[in-house]
Amino acid sequence: MKFTEEHEWLLVEGDVVVVGITAHAAEQLGDVVFVELPEEGTEVSKDDEVVVIESVKAASDILAPLDGEIVEVNTAIVDDPGKVNEDPEGDAWFFKMKVEDMAEMDDLMDEAAYKKFIS
Amino acid sequence: MDDLKRVFLHDLHVEQGAKMVPFAGYEMPVQYKLGVMKEHLHTRAAAGLFDVSHMGQVILRGDNAAEALETLVPVDVVGLAEGRQRYGFFTNENGGIEDDLMVTNRGDHLFLVVNAACKDADFARLQTLDVDVEIITDRALLALQGPGAEAALARLAPDVADMAFMDVATVTLCGAEAWVSRSGYTGEDGFEISVPATVARTLAETLLADETVELIGLGARDSLRLEGGLCLYGHDIDSATTPVAARLSWAIQKVRRTGSARGGGFPGADVILRELAEGSDMARVGLLPEGRAPMREGVVIFDENDQPVGKVTSGGFGPSVGGPVAMGYVPSTLAAEGTKLFGEVRGKKLPLVVAKLPFVPAGFKR
Known part of the structure; x- marks a missing residue:
C-alpha cells in the first residue's frame, strides 16, 4: 500500500489502482455523512478534485492522486457514508483508476514513511 | 491556544479525551471519544452532560431591576414570577438582536445567562442601568440534557423531578448551593446547573458515574440545537436580524407590545412593534x-x-x-x-x- 500527503492510500490490484482515505484521515474528519463520487470513465489529472466528502464538521475534497481514468466507484459508501469511518482502509475504498504512468507510484510514501508523516 | 481562557473543568475534559478548540475566546471541548454523531444520539436517547461555563452569568439587584432590564429587552421581566425563567434578547436601535439570553427571577435578584462571545458587551450594557450588577466568575455552568436527565439529577436531588419546564430552584448538590433551571438548548428535557467552581468537578464526576450520562461536546450541542430549531447567536440571529424576522415574536409578551401599559420602551421598539403589526x-x-x-x-x-x-x-x-x-x-x-x-x-x-x-x-x- 502507498500513501499520499493528502492522506489517501493506493493499492495496486491487477492493472488498476484502488484509492481510499487513511484511517488517520477518517478519524480527523469525524463522522462522514455525505460522499459524492466521480462518474466512471472520467479522465483525471493529478490534484483534480474528484470526490467530495462531508463529515458532521465540514466538507473536504479528495484529490486525484495521479493522472489516469476512473474505472470504478464504490457506490456503497454513497448509500452508507458511515462505512468510511468503520473501514476506511478496506471496504470503504473510494474509486479504482487506471493510472497513466505506474512508475509514479514509486514516488509515493510507503507505510513507514506515512506513519512518520502523520506523527 | 495561548491567549484562550480555560474553563474550570478544563483538566477533566482533557482527561476524558476531548478535542479542545477555540470558541468565543475559550478552549472548549468540541467532541469527546464518542464523536459528534454518537454524542448527539446519546443525548436524545439518554442524558448528555455539557460544560457551558464559558457563558456569562450575571446577577442584577435593585428595587427596580426588572423595570430597568425591560429598557434593554422586549420581554416581560416585571411579570416573571419568582422561580421562573424566560428567554429573551437584547435589541439595538435598528431593532436588531445584540444577544439572546435567559433571565430568571430568583426572588431578591434577577439571574441572567448570556452568550460567551457577547458577554463583555452585555455586561457593559447592563452596567449602564441604575442597578447593582454582579458578574459571576466563581461558578461553573453545566447542562444535563436528554430524556434521562431527570432521573440522573434526581438521584442527587430528588426535588428536581417536581420542576416543570422553565422552573428554577435552589438545590444542594455535592454539598453546595446550586441554581438549577429546567431548561437547556438541545430541544430535550433537562437542566442547567450553576454551581460553585469548587464543586464543579465533583458534580460532573458524580453525574458521569451514572451509566446513562456521557460528556457531550460543542459539536453535538450545535446539531442538537439545530434540529431543535433553536437560534445560534452570530449565525441565525445577529445585530441585523429583528426578532420578528427571526420568528421569535413569541418571546415578546403582549405587555411589551403596542397598546399595553409597558408596551415599547426598549431599543428599536419602533421597528419591532411595526414589524409585529405588519410583518417582516x-x-x-x-x-x-x-x-x-x-x-x-x-x-x-x-x-x-x-x-x-x-x-x-x-x-x-x-x-x-x-x-x-x-x-x-x-x-x-x-x-x-x-x-x-x-x-x-x-x-x-x-x-x-x-x-x-x-x-x-x-x-x-x-
Missing part, C-alpha cells in the same frame, strides 16, 4: 435539503426563477433526522411550509423545501 420582509425558516448533501451556513438560496432570495444561516447533518437539515432566511412570501427552493452547493442548485421547526419534537416537560 424576511423570515427565518426550517429548510430540508431533498438530497443527501448538507447545506451549510452561507449557502445561497434561489427561487424557482433562479433568483437569489436568501441564505442558509445554520446547516449540517441532523443525526436524529438522519439527513441534512438547515435554517435560513427567505422572503416572507416564500416562507410557507412546503415551498420549493434551491440551495447552491459547489456550483449546483440542489432542491430544498421549507419545513416546520423544530425538525425533532421537543421533549420539554411542560
